[in-house]
Amino acid sequence: MALLLQGCSTVKLAYNQAPQLMAWQINRYLGLSDAQNERVRDELDDLQQWHRDTMLPQHAQVLQKVQRQLADGITAQQACSTYAEIRTQFDQVVSQAEPKMLWLASQLTDSQIRQLERKQADSNADWRKAYNERLRRQKDLVQVLQTVARDRQNTAQTKTLVREYLARFNQSPDPAYRSYAQTLVTEGCGGFAQVHNATTPAQRVKAVASAKSYEQDFMTLAAQ
Structure with a gap:
């Protein structure tokens, strides 16, 4: 029980x-810059408040479903159905x-974009498909x-570019990677079902109690 409470506290923190x-x-x-940093913090605070009010109750509903599944056997199809619900909720957050993101993208200088390139290069992992x-x-x-950056005033273009980037981020245009990613999901669903059924x-x-505790965490956070 102490470990469970510690886990709940960690989620809230x-x-x-x-x-x-x-x-x-x-x-x-x-x-x-200081001004950019302040705006980013404000935007993230606003996003979190929306997430708290709108998405946490939805996350809790998914966990209620998970609790019912964990109490009994679960098929790979059921696991993937739950995963699909989670992906749909993720898409809501992205939207x-x-x-x-549109605002921030339109404010970045060439120097900041170059810094992003350098930081990305420094953090690249040494594994292949991913x-x-x-x-x-x-x-x-x-x-x-x-x-x-070349046409900062063109808000329509910026909106299209960012939206298309998010679509490509969410679903890779590379067929080989899409196949690889789907294989991971399918195998993960099957593996989860197999482990749970054993x-x-x-x-x-105990698994139901753990899922219930996270559901309660989400509802507590949503009410703050």
């Missing part, structure tokens, strides 16, 4: 500090964040920001 941590990471990669997709996304982002009744009760 991480969630409440998320805007500050994200702002720090963005600043680390881009070297924001809400899009206008905030690594190649990471490189594609990084290059894609820099090219989008450079295009925006658990004892006592272990399932």
Whole structure:
């Protein structure tokens, strides 16, 4: 029980500090000016408040469904169905964040974009398919920001560029990587179902209790 409570406390702490941590990471990669940094922090605070009010109750509903599944056997199809719900909720967050990204993209200087390139190069991992997709996304982002920087007043173009970038980020244009990613999802769903179905009744009760605690965390955070 102590470990469970500790886990709940960690979730709440991480969630409440998320805007500050994200702002720090963005600043680390881009070297924001004071004015940019203040605006980014405000935008992230607004995004978190929207997420708290709108998405946390939806996350809690998914966890209620997970609890029912964990109490019994689960198929790979059920696991993937739950995953699809989570992806849909993620897409909602991306859509809400899009206008905030539009503003930041239009404000970056050439120097900041070059710093982003350097930071990305420093952080690249040494693994292949995921690594190649990471490189594609990084290059894609820099090219989008450079295009925006050349015509900052063209808000319609900026909106289109950022929206298309987010679509490519969410679903890679590389068929080989899409196949690889889908294989990981399919195998993950099957593996999760197989592992769960091998658990004892006592272990399932514990898993349900754990999911319930996270549901309660989300509802508590949503009410703050």
